[in-house]
Amino acid sequence: MMNTEVNVTVFTLSAFSDIMTLRVPVFSVTLLCYCVILFVNVSLVTIIILDENLHEPMYILLCVSCINGLYGTAGFYPKFLFDLLSSSQVISYSSCLCQAFAMYSFVCSDTSILTVMAYDRYLAICRPLQYHSVMTKRRLSELVFLSWFTPFCIFSINILLTTRLTFCGTNIQRLFCVNWLIVKLACPGTNTLVNDAFALTTLTIYICHLLFVVWTYIYLVKTCVRSREDRAKFMQTCVPNLISLAILFVTVVSDLMHMRFASKDLPQSFHNFVAIAVLFIPPVTNPLLYGFRLNKIRSRGCGFDSTLERIEAQILMHYDR
Numbered sequence: 001m002m003n004t005e006v007n008v009t010v011f012t013l014s015a016f017s018d019i020m021t022l023r024v025p026v027f028s029v030t031l032l033c034y035c036v037i038l039f040v041n042v043s044l045v046t047i048i049i050l051d052e053n054l055h056e057p058m059y060i061l062l063c064v065s066c067i068n069g070l071y072g073t074a075g076f077y078p079k080f081l082f083d084l085l086s087s088s089q090v091i092s093y094s095s096c097l098c099q100a101f102a103m104y105s106f107v108c109s110d111t112s113i114l115t116v117m118a119y120d121r122y123l124a125i126c127r128p129l130q131y132h133s134v135m136t137k138r139r140l141s142e143l144v145f146l147s148w149f150t151p152f153c154i155f156s157i158n159i160l161l162t163t164r165l166t167f168c169g170t171n172i173q174r175l176f177c178v179n180w181l182i183v184k185l186a187c188p189g190t191n192t193l194v195n196d197a198f199a200l201t202t203l204t205i206y207i208c209h210l211l212f213v214v215w216t217y218i219y220l221v222k223t224c225v226r227s228r229e230d231r232a233k234f235m236q237t238c239v240p241n242l243i244s245l246a247i248l249f250v251t252v253v254s255d256l257m258h259m260r261f262a263s264k265d266l267p268q269s270f271h272n273f274v275a276i277a278v279l280f281i282p283p284v285t286n287p288l289l290y291g292f293r294l295n296k297i298r299s300r301g302c303g304f305d306s307t308l309e310r311i312e313a314q315i316l317m318h319y320d321r
Contacts, residue, residue: 011096011182013089015175015275018268020084027084034077037283041066044287057120057135058237062290064144065113065244069283072106075099076176076279083175096177097159104158104179105151107252107278108206112147114248115209117241119143122216125233126223154202155179161195175272180259213245240289247285251278 019026048054048063079099083089091099123131162179168187172178183195217238224234258274 010090010092011170011172011177011185013083013091013175013177014171014173015268015272016083016089019272023084027081030077030081030084033280033284034073034081037069037073037077037280040284040287041070044290045070057140058117058124060140061113061117061120061144062287064147065110065117066287068106068109068113068148069286072102072110073279073283075102075106076276080175091177096172096182097162097179099177100162100179100182101155101159103176103279104155107248108151108154108202109148110248110282111206111209112150113144114241114245115213116143116147118213118216118238118245121238121241122220125238126219154205158195158198158202161198165190165192165195173271175275178259210245210249217242240286243289244282244286248278248282251281 045063045066048059076099079091079095120135123135127134158179162182165183165186167185169185172181172185174181180199183192186192220234220238224231224238255274255278258271
C-alpha cells in the first residue's frame with residue numbers, strides 16, 4: 001500500500017491511549033507538578049530580583065536558568081492538561097511546530113546557561129584576580145544573550161527546513177510534538193538530508209558545550225584540591241551546577257536514545273515517562289539544588305515573607321503621602 005501525500009492541518013498525539021483511562025488522577029498529579037515547578041522557579045526568580053545583594057553573575061545566571069525552565073514547561077504542561085480533558089488529542093500543524101521549537105530551544109538554552117555557569121565558577125575559583133575584569137556586566141549580558149539567541153536561531157532554521165517537507169502521515173507517537181518525529185512523517189522520496197545534516201550539526205554544537213564543561217571541571221578539581229577554602233567553595237557553588245548538568249545530560253540523552261532505539265514492545269507508560277522527564281526533573285531540581293546549597297539564597301528565602309511585607313509597607317507609605 002503506497003503512502004499518499006496529504007494536506008496536513010492537524011497532527012494526532014497518539015501516546016495518550018494508556019493515560020485516558022486514568023485521566024483524572026493523571027490530571028491532578030500533573031497539575032500539582034506544574035504548580036510546584038511554577039512555585040519554586042518563580043520564588044527563586046523573585047528572591048534574586050528583589051535582593052540587590054544577589055545581583056552577582058552566579059545568581060543572575062541562576063535566575064536566567066529558572067526563567068528558561070518556566071518558558072520550556074509552559075510549552076508543554078498547559079497543552080498536556082488541556083488534552084487530558086479533551087475527547088481528542090490533536091494539535092494544529094503550526095502549533096505543533098511552535099511546540100517543537102519551544103521544547104528544543106528550552107533544552108539547548110538550558111545547556112548553554114549551565115555551561116556559562118561552569119565558566120563563571122572556573123573564573124571565580126581558578127582565576128580569582130581576573131574574575132571582575134573578565135566577568136563584567138557587559139560580558140555577562142552578552143553570554144546570557146547568546147545562551148538564548150543561539151538556540152532560537154538554530155531551531156528557527158530547523159523549523160523552517162521542516163516546513164518545506166510534504167507529509168504522508170499525521171500520527172505522532174508522543175505526548176507532545178518533536179521535530180525529529182515530524183520529519184519522520186515526510187513522504188517516501190522526500191529529501192530530508194538537509195534536515196538530518198542540520199540536526200547532526202546542532203547535536204555537535206551542544207556536545208562541544210559538554211566537552212567544554214568537562215575541561216572546565218578538570219581545572220576546577222585540580223585547583224580545589226590545593227586548599228580547604230577552595231574545596232568548600234567548590235562543594236557549595238560547583239556541585240549544584242555539576243548535578244544540574246548531569247541530570248540534564250542523562251534525561252536528554254535517555255530521551256534521544258529511547259526515541260531512536262527503544263523497543264515498541266515496552267509499555268506506553270514507560271515511553272511517556274522518558275519523554276517528559278526532561279520537562280519535570282530539571283525544572284524542579286535546579287532551583288531546589290541551588291536554594292538548599294547556596295547560603296545567600298537560603299537565608300534570603302527564609303526572610304522572603306518579611307521582604308514582601310517591607311515592600312508592601314513602602315508602597316502604602318508612598319500612597320499615604
